[in-house]
Structure formats: C-alpha cells, structure tokens
Amino acid sequence: MRIDKSRLDDANKKDEARHKDHFDFLSNQLTMKGCDVESILKKLSDFQVAIPSWALGAGGTRFGRFGFQGEPSNLEQKIDDVGILHTLTKTAGAISLHIPWDVPKDYSAIKELANSHDIIFDAVNSNTFQDQKNAKESYRFGSLSNTNRSVREQAIQHNTEVIQIGDKLGSKSLTIWLADGSNFPGQSNFQTALQHTEDSLKDIYKTLPNDWKLFIEYKPYEPNFYSTVIQDWGTSFMLANACGDKAYTLVDLGHHLPNTNIEQIVSTLMLKGKLGGFHFNDSKYGDDDSTVGSVKPYSLFLIFNALVYGMENNPQNPYPAWMIDASHNIKDPLEDLIQSLEAIQEAYAKALLVDQKLLTGAQQNHDVVKCQEILQDAYRTDVRPLLEKARLESGGAINPINAYRSLQVRENLIDERGTDSVASGL
Secondary structure, three states, X not given: OOOOHHHHHHHHHHHHHHHHHHHHHHHHHHHHOOXXXXXXXXXXXXXXXXXXXXXXXXXXXXXXXXXOXXXXXXXXXXXXXXXXXXXXXXXXXXXXXXXXXXXXXXXXXXXXXXXXXXXXXXXXXXXXXXXXXXXXXXXXXXXXXXXXXXXXXXXXXXXXXXHHHHHHHOOOEEEEOOOOEEOOOOXXXXXXXXXXXXXXXXXXXXXXXXXXXXXXXXXXXXXXXXXXXXXXXXXXXXXXXXXXXXXXXXXXXXXXXXXXXXXXXXXXHHHOOOEEEEEEOEOOOOOOOEOOOOOOHHHHHHHHHHHHHHHHHOOOOOOOEEEEOOOOOOOOHHHHHXXXXXXXXXXXXXXXXXXXXXXXXXXXXXXXXXXXXXXXXXXXXXXXHHHHHHHHHOOOOOOHHHHHHHOOHHHHHHHHHOOOOOOOOO
C-alpha cells in the first residue's frame, strides 16, 4: 500500500489554518528570543530515525503475543510499512534489518523497493540470542562468550554473514546485542566469559569493511538474571576500545538500571568519541520498551540536550545512528511508531531551543537557578508547530496520526494482507 499524495494534501487542508496560526505565533516568539527558526526547521527535516524491521508487527513478552491484523508477513511488506511511516512523518527515512529474520531473497529488488520509498538501509543486527533452524551448535549457554570454541566460531561466522548481507544493501554498520550471561551464582566465570567475548568481537571486527562501524550494545539483565557479560556502558566502551577505532558503544534508553543518569553517559561517550548509535524507547521499571516519551519525556529532553551539545562540540564523535527499539504490544504498530517519531522530534526541537552559551555562562557563575530556568524554559515550549511545519515543507502530514486514521491505512492493510497475517521474525 502507498499513500496517495492528493489524499494526503486533502487531509492536510483540514489542519492548515490552525497550523499556520500556531506556527506564526511560535515563530514570532522564538525570533524575539533570538532563535534561528529556519535553522531549527532544517535540522528537524534532516533528522532521520531508522525503523527496525521487527517493530512493524505487534510486539510481545515471554508470556505471550497478541497479533495485530494486517501485519507485514515478509520483508517487502515491512519496507512498504516504513514507506507509509516516512510518507506521513518524513522522519523515518531508514530501515534496520534483523538477521536472520529478514534476509533478502533478491537484493536488487529489495534495494529498488526501498529506494522507491526514499528509504536507506541503516545498521544490520545479528541474532545470537536464539537458536536458528538447522544450526549445528546451541546458544543455550552463550554465544560469543561460550566456553565451547565451536559455539563461539558459529556466532562469529553468523556476524560475518550479517556484515556481508548489509554490505550488499548499502548498510555501513553492524549492531551486536549480546544476551550472554548467567542465571545462577557460580554458573559462569566472569573473567573467562568477558575474555572470550572480547576475542570474539575482535574476530568480527577484523571482517568489517573499511567504511563500516561496529556498535556494541549493553544491558544489565534479561534474559539472564544473575549476570550479563556486557552489562553496562563501561564494559561496552572497554570492548570498543579493545576492538579499534571503528568500534563504538550503542546506548539503548531501556538498558539501564532505574534512575541511571543516561545524559551523563551520553556526554562522556561523545567526549571520548565513542557514541556510535542510540536506540529510543521508554520505561517505568526496567526494559519495558514503551513508546518513546510516554513515561519520562523530561528525561528524554535532558538526554537530547546532551546529544545536541555533543553534536555541536565533539567533532571527534561521528554522527550517531538513530533507531527506535520499542515493543508496543497492544497498539497498532504503525501508530505506536508515529507517536515515537513525534516524541523524538519534539525532544530534539526543545533541545535545539536551549541557549547553550547562556547556559554555559550560568554554569560558570554557579547560578544553579538560572541553569534550571534555561532548560525548563525550552522544555515548556510547545514546539509541535515546528514539527508540523518541517513535515509540511517536506511533503508529509501536518498531523500524522490523524492522517493515518482518516486515510484508513490500517483498514487498507487488512484488506490487502488479511486478518491472519503475522509479522515475520517474531
């Protein structure tokens, strides 16, 4: 399914008068404060977030999964769904494939389809947290950290194959999330597991093309609940340094213990030139993978404030790869992703309003109250008219959720795919 441009224009007409009124008012207010509105709009338009191929179907937990009608049952349909998201939001200009869930059968055709939607292929993701059909070895007791050399070699070979698949599609990075760990004290030797992991990552790193990056993700717990081999950003950072200049830490918002200061982690990694990518979601207790900005929007803003500062002041750090990584479970997957994209853009826009020079001056004068006022003034600003303007100028929807519903996108997908269609790879 594709959204007809004329129908999208008709949907926008219903919101044009309201949008213009709100945008003109906000634009005047921001200009009076010394903000460059055109520059902000340009940055919002350029900011693209990758959609993971697995997120286009209903999510689930280890207790069960409740499917959503009209789910994409193959890679082609997943790319079409990202195309719908990008048409509406003009922010979802990339897809991140999870291998072996989404291996292309015809690379030329897949690339042509993605190009027709103005979509590129972002980081490819390997999977050594599940046993694959016909695999000789099992990952029950770990993959890259396993005490069995043949298991480690199988996991290394899988990652090498993922790199080869991504290279054919034009991807430039590999993300490794390792589920390796232990459930009980004494089950694993911490030092041995870490050393095996480092050695395995180095072997994978050697196979990277010259223009590629390796992103090393971390997580404090789950699926193992006593220890995780790469449990925090420090371990990831250490392993990235051990691998080389093309290896970086990947930060996932949900992969932290409660109340962790993520903006400080982001700042440290960017200062050291080692923040490679960022996975967006939200949580209340642990790795809930809730819709971005649905629980802790102010925390998201503070993180973006650190990201914006780093992107402007840390040339030693490459431009990060952005991706949504959330498990919506009971929502329409596309509506959930639209809400996440909106929340990301909103936090980014508010961070762009922070007067960094004024904030630096207040910090140097130890004016704590002024520092808080500067941040909260930006956060309290309703930036939605900026997002609407950026989308409208790029040919998207003023209000993507309203357009999605008024154009009956889900109903059309159900008509096209049926009520029993199940997303591949889950």
